[in-house]
Amino acid sequence: MENSDIVYGLHAVTESLKAGTVNKLYIDDKIKGKNLEQIKALASEKKVNISWTSKAELAKLSEDGVHQGFLARVAPFPYVEIDQLIDQLKDKENATLIILDELTDPHNLGAIARTADATGVDGIIIPKHRAVGVTPTAVKASTGAFEHLPVARVTNLSQTLEALKSAGFWVFGTDMAGTSYNKWNTGGKIALIIGNEGKGISQGLKKQVDEMVSIPMVGHVQSLNASVAAAVLMYEIFRNKG
The missing domain is CATH 3.40.1280.10 (SPOUT methyltransferase, trefoil knot domain)
Structure with a gap:
């Protein structure tokens, strides 16, 4: 059963950060590069704490999804009436x-x-x-x-x-x-x-x-x-x- 409060992958995490729905951010502790710097800057702007996490743990949290080194816990999806x-x-x-x-x-x-x-x-x-x-x-x-x-x-x-x-x-x-x-x-x-x-x-x-x-x-x-x-x-x- 997938956790409905988790998103993963660079674009999905970036958009969730921009929208202000991220409660906690997990990043691969071995990752480097401009994508990392952009995510860190967004997290800082939105005052979201980063948990530096192993690739194995990210794979477990995403149920082996293609997480690209980035995963976030977010508020439940806000369906509209x-x-x-x-x-x-x-x-x-x-x-x-x-x-x-x-x-x-x-x-x-x-x-x-x-x-x-x-x-x-x-x-x-x-x-x-x-x-x-x-x-x-x-x-x-x-x-x-x-x-x-x-x-x-x-x-x-x-x-x-x-x-x-x-x-x-x-x-x-x-x-x-x-x-x-x-x-x-x-x-x-x-x-x-x-x-x-x-x-x-x-x-x-x-x-x-x-x-x-x-x-x-x-x-x-x-x-x-x-x-x-x-x-x-x-x-x-x-x-x-x-």
Whole structure:
């Protein structure tokens, strides 16, 4: 079981320090170089104590994650309430939200967050059950994007879709039989659902979608990794919104 109060890796630790969420910092006692000096300066600025730690202990704390010599204990991830997120976007005409339906791979979650931050997405919505949360692995894969991106964790995705529709969002899903993404009308407020890595979007949610969007493929493998598919579609929204 991963400790939800630990982040590791240079970028994730740097962004957590900048955000002021680090309670304790652990650094490889043999590490040298400019990255070390930058982290030390940030820690000093934020008044965070450094614990000089062996590489073996860092490996144990990160559960053999790629820590790059830097690990931090942080405050628990601050999920936002879905009502609060919707309210924050009520006056934004081109708001974009990404909804992840039972995504289970923390690397995918982190990669999606990284692209979401890069393309100006306004937030991510994930379910509380049968899905990955913002774990240390996801934070590492996001290279610090979670420090800049609201994430709402909800009990019922179906009810959330109804609330989004009431707030003026168009809800889109991803499916092989949908409208080709290059013919997709991305105007207005968009909520895009990315399905589970294996089974895609659940049947119940499919019934609530306004339109399905597809990514044309000519290869032998007729599906893309969830984070890659999400990236293609997020960049299409970003391109169209200028």
